[in-house]
Amino acid sequence: MNRILNGRCLCGDVTYSVQEEFDAFYLCHCDQCQKVTGSAFASNILTSKDNIQWLSGEENIANYQDPSRDFTKAFCASCGAGVPHINRTGSHLVIPAGSLIDSPNISPSANLFKSESPDWFVSGIPLKSFTGFPK
Numbered sequence: 001m002n003r004i005l006n007g008r009c010l011c012g013d014v015t016y017s018v019q020e021e022f023d024a025f026y027l028c029h030c031d032q033c034q035k036v037t038g039s040a041f042a043s044n045i046l047t048s049k050d051n052i053q054w055l056s057g058e059e060n061i062a063n064y065q066d067p068s069r070d071f072t073k074a075f076c077a078s079c080g081a082g083v084p085h086i087n088r089t090g091s092h093l094v095i096p097a098g099s100l101i102d103s104p105n106i107s108p109s110a111n112l113f114k115s116e117s118p119d120w121f122v123s124g125i126p127l128k129s130f131t132g133f134p135k
């Protein structure tokens with residue numbers, strides 16, 4: 001039996017649960033993730049796309065699809081916090097790690113788009129780095 005982890009947006013309108021069965025945990029440094037987070041990188045956990053149970057607020061989720069790259073962001077329309085979504089290729093559910101309330105049993109496994117990382121960023125976690133998506 002997998003553990004059930006709960007998550008929510010900042011204001012609490014959107015709540016969900018997922019089973020603790022994760023495929024990868026990536027820190028993405030791409031230009032789009034920098035802009036959308038206002039920070040150096042996004043922290044995303046990947047799981048199977050049907051591993052999500054919406055508990056509240058699903059109708060309050062807005063989406064943005066970036067035209068320049070395979071990039072989607074789903075967020076609470078009230079507070080703007082990132083919430084889980086299916087990636088553009090349809091291969092995975094992407095869970096913004098910071099939206100989880102419970103601590104996941106997985107640690108970051110790689111940096112993606114590390115070449116786009118801002119000059120001021122100094123990594124605290126030594127990880128394998130890719131210039132784009134992992135090969």
Ligand SMILES: [Zn+2]
Nearest residue numbers: 009011076079
């Ligand atoms: Zn919210």
Ligand SMILES: [Zn+2]
Nearest residue numbers: 028029030033
């Ligand atoms: Zn990114």
